[in-house]
Amino acid sequence: MNSELMTYIKNNKAEIFEHWLELMKNTETERIQSIVSESVYVKVSSDFVETILANPVIDKDSFIERLDDVIQRVVRLGWPLTYLTQGVRQIGQVVFEGYMGAPSSVGKVETKLLYEFDEWLGPIYNEIVEKYSNSWEHTIMLQRVALQELSAPLIPVFDKITVMPLVGTIDTERAKQIMENLLQGVVKHRSEVVLIDITGVPVVDTMVAHHIIQAAEAVRLVGAKCLLVGIRPEIAQTIVNLGIDLNQIITKNSLKKGIEKALEITNRKIVHVESEESL
Template sequence: MTLKYIQHNKEDIFKEWLNRLKEDSDETITNVILDQNFETYGRELVELAILKISGKKDEYERQSENFSDRIVSLGWPLRFVVNALDVLGDVVFDEMVKDKYIRPENEAKVMHDLNHWLKAMNSEIINDYTVSWERTIANQKIALQELSAPLIPVFEGITVMPLIGMIDTERAKQIMENLLQGVVKHRSEVVLIDITGVPVVDTMVAHHIIQAADAVHLVGAKCMLVGIRSEIAQTIVSLGIDLNRIITKNTMKSGVEAALEMTKRKIVPLEG
């Protein structure tokens, strides 16, 4: 019965629902609504709710998971989704009252149906949302690890490792393993570690770099540090960090030239 009413008045309910959301002054909510595709997704959410109440369990589950995945990637806050469902419940109830669909003798039953319906949907959406959120985070973590420390062979015997972002102990260990395994695999004589993309070099980061250089020396190669910006040079000296054991160059260009020289080669212009 409730289902029939909702299906019948779907358009009105949807419009009223949109209006009420627009009236909300909460910033997280207005931000979502300002999106030009909001109407499409909003309609989908309402359709999903109707699918839920109609009791088509399999289809609902399939669509709901799919929907959660998309809104996570769109960046809808969970708070918005929960609030939107709340508003939907209010709208349906108010419309029913307005149309005199609710009468004293069936009020309790309709209330119960509505509550039951939205509560179940709420917890399912939260669950789906959390699952796809966790999946996103796990994927990003893997992506970050892959991004963490690529090793690029540029010439025979010369390899470059660009470092980007903050370096913590866990990452430093990862970088060290990649670095050494790469040096041995590519049979590099010189590795250039580029720290242009490292925002801060404190004593801990410097310590990790020195350790990496020592380890590279042990496996039988040389380590060069390139991309030292002026502010980094200043902090290194004022912190009293001793990088004397490591060859340092300001740019990748001069680093590569020095590395070629160390391996008894140089770049010459073609004649003619």
Template sequence: MDNKFKKIVLENSDTIVHNWLNEIDTMKSGNYSASITEELLENTNREFVNIIFSSIKNQGETEHLKEFAEKLINLGWQVSYITDGLQLFRRVTIDFILSQSDKIDTDYISQLLHNVDQWVEPIIRQLVNEYSGNWENIVSLQRVALQELSAPLIPVIDNITVMPLVGTIDTERAKLIMESLLDGVIKHNSEVVLIDITGVPVVDTMVAHHIIQAAEAVRLIGATCILVGIRPEIAQTIVNLGIDLGKFHTKSSLRKGFITALEITGRRIIDSRDKDDAIEQMIDSLSGE
């Protein structure tokens, strides 16, 4: 990029900016900026064009580009705002400089295009790279968060925990369920784990296999697994597939499963109205011993 080109651009920056803002405003209807407020769009456009001109003054400056890319991601704007805006800026700049020149020939146009490309192309590449990198990082963090939420182990009472499963279970998620179960059983000193599949839409051979593996792993470390939330259609599917769940406790609802879990851990629910009778029965039982 030659110094003469820089001088022309900087001396006429106000006019170029004005022309660009007028042009980009016509792109508002029906595209990425259609639902954005006028004030936000205007402020962002001005920030955008300031970054473009600061790059020609301070070549190699990247911090403002990073911050601008992060801002666009937080606003939820598409990357097309960057590419369309810079391509439009390229055209506006070329049109303006050509309109101010008395001598226009092939060499002049070729040199002009070369200078504009040297200015704009690095900004496009860097902004798109920054935008993509930040977006991928956000998606990665969201994926981790969703995975952690997809297999929660909830301690509901001493020695009893519940794992509610919602949505489709694939191999990757099954691995996460297994890890969460085993870690949770040890962490919470669980004697009984209730796996609630009420929210699992389909239980096929693969899903049942993963659940059986998880339940067997829980049994091997000294806890009991109760499978709850088995709806009639799921029960029919399991029977038709020939899947054997005979080794495990199964209940149709979480409530029934919890009552069984209490019994396994030597407890039961007592109606307060029957408390005195229950105490007498316990005393009689102890006396009989």
């Protein structure tokens, strides 16, 4: 980039940023600004523009580090890639129009200047797309791991009795997680009875029933009984209509009744004790 253009950018950073903010209001940043405070939006935007404008005068490693920091913040805030890509284009437009209108640029060859802009902003654009994609994929992977850890917990409620509450759709990948957690939990908690609570499962089709039957059989093989609880009327009707055979699994319509049955299986029961005042 020629020295005159670099001098123009250095001397007009504040004006460039203000003009850039105005142009960005016409893009989908209106949606972004509706979910974050004005101060957060301006701070992140200022750091982004400052990083791009500083590119010609700082070394590559420092620039990549600063750009990576801004992109990670944008990803954490859930802002779209278009904020960055459109932002780069708008920076180029603001700087180009401002510089061409400055007295020092009179007589400059516009074609040559456009070539210099392409050399400056082209690699930045590509770097942003790559880093945003990598950062987004990494974030999604971490979220997926966290969801897997929370999607099928095995909770001990009484000695030798554990409950696995299921919420949401059950697909093949989640079914594998359920199976692993069940078998590991049965051994860890020395469970004799495991209750699978499907109250929060919206749909039980053939595939879901197949996964549940497999899980119950696996639990039986490690020496425990499996109870299926939380069967709502519409779920019961679906199971009957699909011809799914759950005869080998004890079923109850509520977790309360399931726990009562589990206590019975482990030779225990709930006893109501009268208070001293009623005696």
